[in-house]
Amino acid sequence: MPETKIANILERIKQLAQQCFQGAKGSHDWEHTERVLTLAGHIAQKEGADPDIVRLAAVLHDIGRSEEDQANGGLDHAARGAKLARRILEQQGLRAEQVEAVVHCVAAHRFRKGPAPESLEAKVLFDADKLDSLGAVGIGRAFLFAGEVGAKLHNPGVDIEKTEAYTVEDTAYREYMLKLRKIKDRILTAEGRRLAEERHAFMEEFFTRLNQEVDGTL
Amino acid sequence: MPETKIANILERIKQLAQQCFQGAKGSHDWEHTERVLTLAGHIAQKEGADPDIVRLAAVLHDIGRSEEDQANGGLDHAARGAKLARRILEQQGLRAEQVEAVVHCVAAHRFRKGPAPESLEAKVLFDADKLDSLGAVGIGRAFLFAGEVGAKLHNPGVDIEKTEAYTVEDTAYREYMLKLRKIKDRILTAEGRRLAEERHAFMEEFFTRLNQEVDGTL
16 A cells, blocks of 8 residues: 555544543553554564554554453453454455454454464564563553552562452552563564563563662662 | 660550551552651661651651641641641650650651751651652652552653643653652752662663653663
């Protein structure tokens, strides 16, 4: 598709996607999508993925999230987002194979649920989405989420098995111990891995410091 | 006062103080007081301050905060805390000059409002309280507070003059630009300054990284 045409379509789809984020919490808002778009574009370029498919998928990847939030977890936002994305892409006149390629990326972007990313473009989106949970951004998002659910600042002795989500024990540190510190080993592309290792190292340094400061040794 | 007697009084006063923190938000809860107690004890020892006065003051310094929160800012928690502290200290049989010394620390612990810290013990408490806003703890608390008030993750182009507290723009970065990056220059003791400079440097590195990650350059 010519450069100007796809740029116009991307712009229209961005506007449609953004409307799905009204009232979204700061830890998972439209700006998360914008950061994923930037990261995914960068990784696509380094990895030789189709930039149009990746950018369309990045813009659409979380449009099912507000429905998931309202359903209190009874709905999977990747599956729902894939359905909504298909409708939008068809309305905008994308070719059938482009629609399928983008829909696969959206359906497969999740951390644990849903199909595994098979195409290079789906792997790029998966990595970009996960990278936004690492580094300074990932640390900030983890504490912001903790504040949103009324959790406390820290629980250095957290027992992951015995603590529950959406309680005062659902701290940034619990999220780090449970999920964030393992993300770098699930990254699928070489450029994603390079970025993930760097961001992981900073996050690890941060939580080591946090424990030392709380102990009074720093 | 003999070591065992003051230890018993401190323990009783801790229990009384902790009761004032029921329902407190994670960014300013009882665990903040516990961290300040650890820091204040460390600084007191390095600076030669009276450890009993400092520890009693640390435990009591924020007991007026829940009333301030309920009054939506119409009450100053340092002044209120000083009154409550006086009552508790007199009930526990502290000598008049000890009561005055602790009450002064509590009354003067605030960042901008109230009397300036005059005694060495008040300076130690002031520094310990401010240090808990710096470093990894300070970063975590800033994002946690942002989550509590429904702010977004980041606003790199924030205009401090044109943004308001308790809105989506009341981000951790706004707090950093408005207050946190200036704290190290207000620290009053040598050991406090040493710790503050180290914690400040890490916080500065964090927010520099955050901007780079959001720009897509890291």
